[in-house]
Each structure stands twice: as C-alpha cells, then as structure tokens.
Amino acid sequence: MFPHLYGFRVNISLFQEAASKELLEILDKCEGTKAIVWDDSLSGPVGLVTKYAFLKERNVTKMLPLRPGALPDVDVRNVIFITRPNLKLMNYIAENVHSIDKRQKSGSSKELFLYFLPRVSTLCETQLKNKGVYGSFSHVGEFNCDFFPVDNDLLSMELKDTFRELYIEDDPTAIFLSAKALISLQQLYGRIPKINGKGNDAKKLWDLLKIMGQEELTSNAMGKGAIDQLFIVDRSVDVMSALATQLTYEGLIDEYYGINQSTAHFPSDRFSSSDESGLQGSVSDKKTIILNSSEELYTELRDKNFNAIGQILSRRANEISKQLDERHNDKSVQDIKRFVERLPNMMAYKKSLTTHTTIAELLKEVTSSDEFLDELECEQEFLVCSDVDKVNPFIEDLIANQAPFKTVIRLICMQSIGGSGLKQKVLDYYKRELIQVYGIEKLLAISNLEKAGLLKVQSGSRTYAVVRKTLKLTVEDTNEVTPNDISYVHTFYAPLTIRIVERALKPNGWQSLSDVLSCLPGPAFEDYQSNGQSALSTTRRGSFSSEMSQSDTPKVILVFFLGGCTFAEISALRFLSRQEDNNVEFVIATTKLINKNTFLDSLIE
The missing domain is CATH 1.25.40.850 (Sec1/Munc18 (SM) protein, domain 3b)
Structure with missing residues (x-):
C-alpha cells in the first residue's frame, strides 16, 4: 500500500501494516454502512496508514470532521468516532450524540462506536458519563496506533503540543505515551540493548520505559532486535535548533508552506495545468503535493542546502533532455522499443523536475527578499x-x-x-x-x-557560549553544495542535538562528552537492557559490547525526540548515516515534526 516505507533494515512499513490491520478490525465489528467522525488532529495522520479506497471497501461511505453542535444527518447504519483523549473533544462528541439520539426517536436508527487513539482515558469516559451520552455507545475501545510512519526512516506520534504540555502545563501524559510507543516499537523490532539520553524528561521517560519494559517485554523472552541503540533527546536541551531558520530544501518548504503528513500546499497559479507530478488534488486555490521518498528527485533534493538546489535541478534537466533527444539517434526497431519502454519513467521524471523547479522558484522569492x-x-x-x-x-x-x-x-x-x-x-x-x-x-x-x-x-x-565552542556548533566557511559537516543544514550552525549524537558515535564518545553534557540542563545517562533485565551494572556491559560488535554491518540507531524535531535535524542525521566512517543507519522518531513557526505557535497561542 505504501512502497516508499521499505528500503532499510528496520522495515517501517510494519507500523503501517499493524495500524491498518487494527483499523480493519474496528470496521469489521460494525455491520453495514459506516460513517467515521475524525478528530481533526487525526484525519491527516491516519492517511499515513491507510487510504480512502481501502475504507470504501469496508462500507465507509462518509468521512466527517468532529465539530461542536449537531452531527450532519447521514444515511448510514453505524457512526464511528475516532478521537484523541481530550476533554474539549468529549464535549463535541456529546453534542453530536445528543443530535443523533433526537433523530433516532423520530425513526432513524444508528449504532454508535467510540475509539480513543492511542489509549482510553478514564477522565474522558467520566466526562461522557456526566454528559449523559456514554451509554449511547455500543462499544468503547482503543485504536492502538502509537507511531505514524512518515517515511522509510521516520516515525511521528503526531502529538503537536508536547513541549507546551511538559514545560508550561506540567502535564506528563506525553512521557507515558512515548514510553508506550517505544514499547510497541520493541515489540515489533525486538529489544534495544543500549540506551543513551540527556535531559530531565528524557530521564523520566527512560525510567518509566524500564518499568513498563520489565512488565511487557520480558514476558515474551525477547532477544536483541533490529535496532542496536536508542538515543532519547529532550527538546529542552536544545531549544536554539528549534528556533533557527532551516536552510535545507525540505526545511524551507516546511517553514514557508508547511509539510503535514508528507503533504504540502502551494499556490496553484504557479503550476501549469499539465503538471500533475505528485499531485493529490486542489484545496481551493492551493496545489496539494505529496513529498516523500516515493519520488526519486525529491529524495535527492530534500536534505540539500537550498543554495545547492539550482545546480542539481539544472544538471538533472540537462540529463533528461539528452535522454529524450536519444530518440533521434535510434535506428533499429530494438532501439526504438527500448526507448518506448523507458519513456514513461522519463516523462514522470520530467514532470517531477518541473514541479520542483516551480517550488524552488517560490522559495527563492522568499530567501532573496531583504x-x-x-x-x-x-x-x-x-x-x-x-x-x-x-x-x-x-x-x-x-x-x-x-x-x-x-x-x-x-x-x-x-x-x-x-x-x-x-x-x-x-x-x-x-x-x-x-x-x-x-x-x-x-x-x-x-x-x-x-x-x-x-x-x-x-x-x-x-x-551556550561554552557549549558552542566546545562542540564547534558554528563552523566558518561551510561548503553548502558539497558539505563535510552537519552545519550545512543551517549554513554554518550545527544543531546541538545532532552534534551530541555525532560525537557519541566515536569510541568512548559518550564518556568523552561528560564535561559538556554537565553544562546542559538535566541528567545524562547510559543504560543497557538484557532479555529480562534493565539498568544493568557496569560489570555486565561487556556482554552488550560483544552483542553489538558486528562491525561488518552498519549499526542501527533509533533517535527519539521528546518534544519535536525539525527537518534540518533529520537531514543532519541522514548526512551522518551517509558518511562511511560512521557505519551507521538512523531511524528517527519524534513526538511531532516541528519548525520555528509551529514550535512557537504551540507556546504563545
């Protein structure tokens, strides 16, 4: 269903398949026609695990947003509410259910179902009982989807206000949900033997994960899995990188046009009517474009500094032009046949090239402004x-x-x-x-x-001044086109979070970071998980070293951002994975993909 999720040692499509299977089971519990009422924060992310055509096959005839007031009258047998556990949304659901109950008294009969994602909330259930609608549901359950697969190396929990909840509202719910998500991940991919982290809430997350892991992982006698190491990154350790302007192609698109669930909207009048590359449809005067690794050109462009984009587009345009001109040199029937077989791919690539040239022009207008x-x-x-x-x-x-x-x-x-x-x-x-x-x-x-x-x-x-100098966060004369340092993602500034991960990859790297980590807020920790035991003493660490010492294959490291991460940080990790000396593959997981605008919006609005 989503072929772009394959390609790495950690098969991200397993999350998509598990979530899709669970949604299928939810729909199969309801006989007859169905309408799904989505919490707004879920309608987009669910598109990462299933497609509307799949839902239609299960008799889903309507998809409605959860809104206050009466639910529009729809001719279906079942109404399924799928929502985050949020008290405000419970009020909306109560109003919707009251409107359905009134109609049912006049003859129309509907069966109601409610599913919380990812967990049922007792507080929300109590709210529905107080509103007098809890008994109207034939079934109340959970839609266990902890991570949404964004790309073949990227997972997001799609919890947009995590940083606000942790540091302004003192609400630790995100820590619990993150622990559950990391347990689910290990149930899919196996036990992660080594864990490093930095920050107060990162430590709270690991402490909770150890307790939950002893209960849920050890019962399965789980061996070491596909992932060798976990870094838990607390956003509060490095807020500067969240606020800095991203200068990668993908980062700039996100900051000025927004990328939500691999989808971005651009002014439709800038795209020719014949350009349909990657297009999903139109939203009023906006052109909707899918941006993920299913597109070859975008995969090449997304992690580049924007100043390198023009050269790449020009080079690729010349290459495709030469390939199309080859038809004039084809003499034999076999030559013509081979050209015709290649033609659809060439035309698709040409459309993709046109699309990204237009996007680059839009971004250039922004980046060249005073x-x-x-x-x-x-x-x-x-x-x-x-x-x-x-x-x-x-x-x-x-x-x-x-x-x-x-x-x-x-x-x-x-x-x-x-x-x-x-x-x-x-x-x-x-x-x-x-x-x-x-x-x-x-x-x-x-x-x-x-x-x-x-x-x-x-x-x-x-x-900050001490850390900047010690870790060389700012690098003069960074080569933006052919970079040799992660600082290229902000032209001359290396994200602190990724610099820490980079240094930790070196032999005894984490120990060598102890002085600089002590300058940053919160504890730094290193811990180990065995089959049936967590938090081992240093005398047992040798066994883990041997367990992870297969240097012929790249080590797989999961970097989990508690509080959100930027596309620039993701690009920096991908850059590190491409360096042969590191011999590493990264899987990136986060509570939410953020940029300077969305990060501030969650704090000031």
Whole structure:
C-alpha cells in the first residue's frame, strides 16, 4: 500500500501494516454502512496508514470532521468516532450524540462506536458519563496506533503540543505515551540493548520505559532486535535548533508552506495545468503535493542546502533532455522499443523536475527578499553570541514597524538563549516595548516563554557560549553544495542535538562528552537492557559490547525526540548515516515534526 516505507533494515512499513490491520478490525465489528467522525488532529495522520479506497471497501461511505453542535444527518447504519483523549473533544462528541439520539426517536436508527487513539482515558469516559451520552455507545475501545510512519526512516506520534504540555502545563501524559510507543516499537523490532539520553524528561521517560519494559517485554523472552541503540533527546536541551531558520530544501518548504503528513500546499497559479507530478488534488486555490521518498528527485533534493538546489535541478534537466533527444539517434526497431519502454519513467521524471523547479522558484522569492536576509543575519549574530548583552537595534526596528509578534519574539528568544539569558534591564525593555506595541494580551505569551525557559534573566554562567565552542556548533566557511559537516543544514550552525549524537558515535564518545553534557540542563545517562533485565551494572556491559560488535554491518540507531524535531535535524542525521566512517543507519522518531513557526505557535497561542 505504501512502497516508499521499505528500503532499510528496520522495515517501517510494519507500523503501517499493524495500524491498518487494527483499523480493519474496528470496521469489521460494525455491520453495514459506516460513517467515521475524525478528530481533526487525526484525519491527516491516519492517511499515513491507510487510504480512502481501502475504507470504501469496508462500507465507509462518509468521512466527517468532529465539530461542536449537531452531527450532519447521514444515511448510514453505524457512526464511528475516532478521537484523541481530550476533554474539549468529549464535549463535541456529546453534542453530536445528543443530535443523533433526537433523530433516532423520530425513526432513524444508528449504532454508535467510540475509539480513543492511542489509549482510553478514564477522565474522558467520566466526562461522557456526566454528559449523559456514554451509554449511547455500543462499544468503547482503543485504536492502538502509537507511531505514524512518515517515511522509510521516520516515525511521528503526531502529538503537536508536547513541549507546551511538559514545560508550561506540567502535564506528563506525553512521557507515558512515548514510553508506550517505544514499547510497541520493541515489540515489533525486538529489544534495544543500549540506551543513551540527556535531559530531565528524557530521564523520566527512560525510567518509566524500564518499568513498563520489565512488565511487557520480558514476558515474551525477547532477544536483541533490529535496532542496536536508542538515543532519547529532550527538546529542552536544545531549544536554539528549534528556533533557527532551516536552510535545507525540505526545511524551507516546511517553514514557508508547511509539510503535514508528507503533504504540502502551494499556490496553484504557479503550476501549469499539465503538471500533475505528485499531485493529490486542489484545496481551493492551493496545489496539494505529496513529498516523500516515493519520488526519486525529491529524495535527492530534500536534505540539500537550498543554495545547492539550482545546480542539481539544472544538471538533472540537462540529463533528461539528452535522454529524450536519444530518440533521434535510434535506428533499429530494438532501439526504438527500448526507448518506448523507458519513456514513461522519463516523462514522470520530467514532470517531477518541473514541479520542483516551480517550488524552488517560490522559495527563492522568499530567501532573496531583504526581509528574510535581514532576519537571518540577526539570528546568525545570536548563534555566535554576538551583541547578546544589549538591546538589538534590528529587533527595535521590527517592534517600531509592528512586525509580526512571532517574528520579533523568536529573535528575542534566540538572543536570550545565545546569552544564556538577558540582562534584567534588556529583558524589561523588551517586555515594555512588546506590551506597548502589541497589547497587554501578549503578557500571557511572554509568561509562557519564561516558564518554558526561552526567556530568562541572565545568570553568571554562559552555558551556550561554552557549549558552542566546545562542540564547534558554528563552523566558518561551510561548503553548502558539497558539505563535510552537519552545519550545512543551517549554513554554518550545527544543531546541538545532532552534534551530541555525532560525537557519541566515536569510541568512548559518550564518556568523552561528560564535561559538556554537565553544562546542559538535566541528567545524562547510559543504560543497557538484557532479555529480562534493565539498568544493568557496569560489570555486565561487556556482554552488550560483544552483542553489538558486528562491525561488518552498519549499526542501527533509533533517535527519539521528546518534544519535536525539525527537518534540518533529520537531514543532519541522514548526512551522518551517509558518511562511511560512521557505519551507521538512523531511524528517527519524534513526538511531532516541528519548525520555528509551529514550535512557537504551540507556546504563545
């Protein structure tokens, strides 16, 4: 169903197949025609595990979004609600069910079902009971889909507010869900013998995972699986990389057009009507394009720095032009036959080339604008800790010109992180100006950012400056076209999260990082899992070294981001996996794919 999910030693399609099978079982429990009412946050992700044609085969005739008020009257036998466990959504469901119950009194009969993804919530069930609708459901159950397969090396839980919940609302639900997801992953792929991590919530996740693993994994006498090592990355350890502008092709598309569940929307008037490459359809005046590894050209382009894209597109255009011109040289019937056999692939590639040339033109308009370049120059000053102790003139001008609040506050947060806090008088000045220009209602957003640690008063230590120099987070004269360092993803800045993983790949790498890791918030840990035992003492580690010492095959490492990761970080990991010296394959899993805009939106809105 999704051939692009194959291709690596860890077969990501197993998640798709498991989720699709479970959804099939849910539908088969309901005889007759069906309507599915989706929580908005799930309607997109579910498209990563099944297709609408598959649902139609199971008598699904309607797909409806979950909205407050009455549910539209649909001529079906069964109505199936599939939702996240959220109290606000329970109110919507209650209103929908009341409207169905009223209609049923007048003669129409429907059977109702409710499924929570990924887990049933007692609190939500209580809410439905209080609303008087819980008894209306013939069955209440779970749709156990912990990870959604985004690509052949990428999994996402699609939990968009994890960082906010952990650091502003003090809600640890995401830690529990992450632990359950990692248990499910090991049930599919086998036990992961070695675990490293950094950060307070990363440690909480591992502690919970050990307890749950002893209960759920050891009972199956599970041996070592396809994955050799797990890195748990706490987003709070490196907020700077979440705020920095991504300069990879995929990262820029996400930041300026948005990539959701491998789908992006672009202005349709920029695409010719004959260009149907990768198109799924139109949304009003938008062109919908699928972006994943099923497309050969996109796979080549996505992890490149944007400044390298023009050369690649030009080279590929010349190559396809030469291939199409070969027909003039074909003399024999066999030559013509071979050309005709290759023609469909060549034409598909040509359409793909046209599509990505148009996308590159759209991005070029953004990246060549004075607004973009001035903003990028300002953030790059903060990345190298330049002028972080005083009010920044460019930020002052932005405020005076009433630039978007999100643009301004992002740069102030980056200045705060670069200086390991702002001087009291600088922070007070910024607050005063922001409230005066944008209104007192922005106080809540500022308070949230302070609670999350993105804005704070400077203390004595200069953590970021020390870490930047020790780990060489900024690299001068980075080669953007043929890079030799992960810093190319931001032109000259290497994401801290990935630099830590890179250093840890070296012999005794994790131990050599102890000094610099101690500068960062939260504990660093290294632990091991055996069959039936977790958290082993150092005297048992030799057995794990031998278990993982097969150097002839690449080591497979799962990097799990708690709180979200960016496409630039994913590109950096893919870059590391392509370096022969590392002899490693990465599988990336995250609570959510984020960019500077979506990350801030979750904190300030």
